[in-house]
Amino acid sequence: MQLSIINILQLLLVFQSLVFMTFLLSQRRGKYISNSLLAIFLFVLAVHMISNFIFDLNLSWPIPDLTNSYGFLYGPLIFLYIKSLVYKDFQLSLRNALHLLPWLITLSATYFTIIPIQLSGISILISFSTYLVLSFRLIKHFHLIIKNTQSRFDSIALLWMQRFLYGLIFITLVDTIHNLIVVNNLVMENLFYGFLITSLLFFVTSLVFHGLRQPELFQGVSVEDEALVNDAASSYTSSKLAQKEIDSLAELIQSYFNSNQPYRDSDLNIQKLATSMNMNNRTISEVINRYFNQNFSDFVNSYRIQEAISLLKNNDDKTTVLEILYAVGFNSKSSFYTAFKIKTGMTPSEFKKTLQQ
Incomplete structure (x- = not known):
């Protein structure tokens, strides 16, 4: 044969x-x-x-x-x-x-x-x-x-x-x-x-x-996670939150992010944030969507990029970009560069060059 x-x-x-x-x-x-x-x-x-x-x-x-x-x-x-x-x-x-x-x-x-x-x-x-x-x-x-x-x-x-x-x-x-x-x-x-x-x-x-290579710590989404998205898709038609209450909760969330910097946790999710703030995760999701007009990931990353920009401006050239991205809560170079460019229109390296001019 x-x-x-x-x-x-x-x-x-x-x-x-x-x-x-x-x-x-x-x-x-x-x-x-x-x-x-x-x-x-x-x-x-x-x-x-x-x-x-x-x-x-x-x-x-x-x-x-x-x-x-x-x-x-x-x-x-x-x-x-x-x-x-x-x-x-x-x-x-x-x-x-x-x-x-x-x-x-x-x-x-x-x-x-x-x-x-x-x-x-x-x-x-x-x-x-x-x-x-x-x-x-x-x-x-x-x-x-x-x-x-x-x-x-x-x-x-x-x-x-x-x-x-x-x-x-x-x-x-x-x-x-x-x-x-x-x-x-x-x-x-x-x-x-x-x-x-x-x-x-x-x-x-x-x-x-x-x-x-799938992340072992992340085992998939839950029924509760899916329910949050379904609520957002229906524009929170069953919500009992008035606009005045949403404004107040938005200020509370902003204050918490500015003072406690939870975004530095690379594994931060909406359930963790809800537990630490003693709030309902559905409420946090609704406030972020309705008040800030962002999803949770973009909202958290906006704070990470904001601090990254601040660290780059005050950088003494001893701290590398890699150290900065980990410090502000990112866990990969590609995701950091993508989010940074969306926010500033430049890569971190290009941004550093503008500071030196």
């Missing part, structure tokens, strides 16, 4: 997926459910690739060709994985099992009839596209929640997952071309298929790497 480059790439992807799957299941860091869902995704990919390998080489195999059914699993698994990262109390339930129905139906039908490749391909494409849209919407909703409840948006946002979803779109396009356009050209078909598997090798490595 002579293996082609395509076959070698298939086996490499199978090996990589199984190794990463075992690694994820043995990890204690991060969410166990999230790691498990990602491990299942890798297992499905490994089974899919080994099935392709067996049927490409026309090896004897007692199980019917089920390769057309696996495509119905990738979308639901990615969506549920993202959902497990987003919500603190996420648990797998029978309701989640409904996402597997298209796969189960296709799997059952495969034993009784031959499903046309074009029909299964189009069905999988529709299913996968639907879950991609749902995943993008879920991440967008998550970002809205953490902007209104957390002060460290950049370090916990799922921006990396958005990039992977774009990567999946690219891989899907390559797969579609492979299946629909170059099917009659063996050379081009192998070229696209090889490129597809290579892309998956890089995709899987990056996905596992970034998935394990």
